[in-house]
Amino acid sequence: MDKDAIEQMRQKVAQMSPDELKSAVASILGGGLADLVDARHTPPLPTVPDAPAVPCALTVRTDIDETSPPVWRRLVLRGDLTLDRVHEVIQTAFGWADSHLHRFWPGPDKQLWRGPYFLTRYDVDEGEEGILEVDVRLDQVLRDPGDRLFYTYDFGDDWTHTMRLESVDPLADTAPPAVCTAGRRAGPLEDSGGPPGHNELVAAHRTDPSLAGLEDYLRDWVPAGWDPAEFDAEEVTRQLSVVGLAPEEVLASLAGDEGVDWPVSLEGLLGLAPPAVTTQLAQLCARARTEHEAELTAEDLTAITKPYRYLVELAGDDGIPLTGAGWMKPSHVEQIYRELEFDAEWIGKGNREDQTMPIAQLRAMCQQLGLLRKHKERLLQTRLARSLSSDDDYLTAIASRLLHDKHPYQRATLALFAMFTAATGKAVSDHVDPVAELLTACGLRTGPHGVDRRDVLENVRPLWCTLRSATGRTFRDRDDPLPGDHRAVALARAALWPHPPTTS
Template identity: 40%
Template sequence: MVARADPPNEPDNVVPSPDQTSSFNAAQMQELTRQLIDEPGGPHAALAAIAQFMQQHGGFSSGWTRRQPVLLPRRSEPVYFVVRVELNNTHPPIWRRLRVASDLMLSQVHEILQIAMGWTDSHLHHFEMGPGARDLHLQPFLNQFDLDEGEEGLLEEQVRLDEVIASEGDRLHYIYDFGDNWQHTIRLEKILPFNQGDPVAECVAGRRACPPEDVGGIGAHQELLDALAGRPPAGADEEWLEQLLVWLPDDYDPAAFSVVEVNEQLLAGPLPDLANWHPMIADLLDRYRGGPLSPLGRLIKQATSGSTELSDAQAQAAVHRYQHLLRTIGDGVKLTAAGYLPPRIVHALYTELGLQQRWFGAGNREDQTLPVLDLRQTATALGLLRKQNGKLSPTRFSVKHLDDPHALLAHIGSRLPLGRPYERDAGLLALLHAAVGQRLEDPDQDTGAVLTDIGWRVSGVTVQQAARQWTWPTLRALEMLTAGTADPELRATIARSLLYRGSPPAHRG
């Protein structure tokens, strides 16, 4: 049984705005302070005490408001800002020194910070204006999630970096993952000339790896470092530390950092305009709640970065099997009583398309000749053939565009991925992996994780195991289109062309 898990009522890292909570007066604040002073056990116990106290007294006061930040004037010409980005309260310090163009939008700075620090863009974030220490009475800059929640304010994608920092020493604050609450301070150290053609962002120095995602915040990260160093903190929960070490990624090295690797990722650039690609791609990324740097975001970026153009000869070779099937069917063929192609048609397709090279048997019964069965079934699912009153006939589109391989490919791309909703999600992931050059017979291990994260569940087996079957309706069609070539790059280009929705290039020979 396949089911979609119910989505949570709200994300687990959403911070309520002050005006959504009830009163919390000064006397109660003093009481809470005394309770925290008396409470042993470190930050986790303190957080538990806060949660319990707020449940009893109804939260913080709604008597204060957050004022809008006042932007600085934009520079007439871009310059380089040399900034030091530090993850607050880390010991030893975790920091990066970046050279960034002053005219970048904050939404672009967000992606740069995610790459430079090593985060995966799996949680919400906010920028807060300085130029000094954090001011909790100042409203953060908003992102798309805030808009969807009905917030009003300044959008980060409309605010330039030089509108929030301008002079050496100015600070900008960046908070990532409101649950773990990773607070970063971005301090402007130096202003340098920027020349046309220079990279808009470059990492020049840094120290240490960022904490693993979802480790639990600064306190938990410090406990992890102590445990890795063989000096677990006094009074620490040994069972929890043991579970934490088991959960830790195998390749995690807290001291590791590479300027070269960061700059390679920065040069890869942002996601393309997904309006030019299959609409399911943007929808899948939205349901995954991931950004450009999430595992799915990285896959999409890689899958959409290559050529989508096929020559006339390459397009012709890709649709050859379907064209041959349509010409063999002609005006229509009466199916057998069991609903299969007649033996003479099956045998003609089997021999003329050279399918005996990947199958065995006489090749005259469709139910025993899988390559022919797959060809006919996928052609029907793709809207190239239709079955009516025991007869198989070409569709109007097929008749009109039989001799136009590019039109056939565009039509096939419009019908992919195939199947039920969960098969379509799995099929789209299969197309993306094919577009980066992955072999069709090697399903990616991340497919099951993505399908699980967007809510799919199945009984009896894991989602990863089920995904192998769910991708099959789409992969059968893709196999028909790529069977004529062993060139991995051409196979990837065919997959990208099926996903592309932009203006078609001029056909070439």
Template identity: 30%
Template sequence: MTELVPGLQLHVELADSEPPIERTLVVPASIPLSDLHLCLQAAFGWENRHLYQFVVGDSFRGERTFSDVEAAFELEVEDASRFTLGELVAGNEERFVYEYDFGDQWDHLITVADNQPVPYAHLECSTGNNRGPVEDSGGIHGYMNLSAALQKTHGEDALAASEWYEAVTGQTAATFDPARVNLPGINANLELLSQLIWRRPVAPGVIKDVVRPVQWLLQRVGAEGMELTKDGYLKPAVVQEIMTELGWEDRWYGKFNRESQTLPVLDLREQVQEWKLLRKYKGKLVRTPLGRKLVDNDAALWDYLATSIARPGRDAAELVNAVVVPWLVGHEPPAREQRAEIVAEILNASGFRVDGRTVSATDGRILIRDTIRTLECLNVFRSVEVMESPDKLSDGGRQFLFDVQRKQHKREPQS
């Protein structure tokens, strides 16, 4: 029988929108405000690019403001992750404001419409009217002007709006429908968010399958180590054995008899070394002390690898992983042609440079591919084919990347 917990029904309307852009959300009262922020992002189609805050009138302490932990420190407000929705509205007016993007100032007016038991970990958008605004469109009035221009069939305004919309969203202007609300898509994203917030148990067999490539190589190296060629590569018979045993024949072409020419094997061996589980020593590939400790402990190996991907020890790689992993997990990631530009934009905004110049879309594409190649060293994708970029995760891969996300954000799963 499904466990029921206290829940709240929220009516959310974007201030000054006409016709109203609104949603009805049903969430557990115990949800932290930092996670309610993510629910609102999903419900309105925001991309979580900007700062946010909740503002509520408190009967005893006056107006209170909550934001994410870093912004809370800088803005001298309260940490949203330390308070639940139920705590926010207890004893207060049952209305409050969620403001997103302090430049465009998207004010979401929230009213507690009802309190009712809900299934444990249940997040739902039950109703909605009108699509959410386009990110960075200049606030509600800027968006209304954009919407009007996109619905024109000719004229300079229509052409400029169409070009901007297509550049920003990766979609053709013909797809724009201000009245359309994709409730199934919103709820699919809320279900993924629920799985992130409330961690489900992972079956031992799923854990073993995800970590198998790394564990198999550690076990194959053995306690005594594995002899390498004079150039420091795996021997041809081992290369072929890896491709066969791991079922990777469709990932590459050729005879699989030279590691330097068999990229999946080269990536796996180098990545396991980078994860400090193997090292080269006197012409052999040998386990490190950490490798010896984790080789037969599936759950500990899973946890260590999730941490290593979340915190790879290189700031740029950590930031790129933090961008790419949610795309892989998400229901509606950005269009493929946009991703490299988004990564480049985020890295440039964070002050990163490549040989003294700004990060280009080409650099962004390479960095995204590096993240994918790292993940291909595990069984997280349903299939990987030669020179193809996999997007579809296995069920175990999605659970693994949820754990990566939790570690990226130092998130403790809700009980």
């Protein structure tokens, strides 16, 4: 039985009256377990007074129960927000991914799983009857200071939030839906095991921020640079400003004089990204466009395109002969190794392609970019390769195909890596972690905790090697800034926003 079915059964048991429970136990003992799972339970209906004639501004302190140290936000909310919008506000304020079920429970008493609650669309689809959260305003359930409303997110981890009304004030006509005025600590990590799991992680971080004492799989799962004490009320308010907007509306709201130049290769994420993530992506776009100078000289163009031109020209009219196993013959491998000076970054004789990674990667990239093709035990020039005559031609061809993939989410993965390269000025493997985090925040999964960084690394490795090669770095170099790093920035930008390269 899967986790959702067990959780559904647990909820139904908690909601049963003594007579219903007795009947269910008798049914189980008689072999009728399915009757319990299929039984429909109608919760007691919440009492919902009429909405005030004039909406007010409600100052609400929201705490995540049982977190230690406490995690909380003070929010000034429009009283006319419906609870489905309040759900979006809470998700954004604490950095949740909205990837699990949720539920609102009216106060003043805390009666989770046994008292009345407001229905979500999911509850209705499951056949339940009652009052929908979309039909209830916040000022109908929080009216006087001290009133409480409870919100549970993720029925497995059970993150319960207590919302307590602190004050009721006049509402300006232009007031935004939500503003964060105070708070403490970052929201818990998604799927971290509820408050007990979160508290253990926080305690481990307090003892050693490197989390060296954790098991490897758990340490690898925690996002790079995670700081549970991090909190910025202004940043939360900025993210709240786009709650409820469609991705296109978020981009429009962020557009300044120059607007947001959204790469085509990222369009696959537009329909998935929550507003806060769309904001992050838009800011990353702006940084990738403007953060670092990347004007290319003629020498830069030659340095970037030389390996590809060399292999294409080596193929000539007759192609490069291959062995029966499909590798380039040793004499050609040794020639490439020597002429392109791969001995600066690789140890070995450089006469076997399968044992000389830089050459194997260059050959694979030439085929992926459509410059060479394999035919009858030879590597031949393609029609595209025969049409290229200058470094400008080569750079345009390489850049225009660097992020190609038939799968939209794979294209987005490549595009994100290119954006971090352009935004930071370096093509380094460390970009894998924020790429995995953004993809996970968009609801994508390659493992139980979201998108695994190892999957991202495997997917972006050819792109990373190509960008790194453009800088003139070897794999022995550290990631300190080098004079050639602007080449990787220029190539990444040209791949994201195709245009003829600018040379000086």
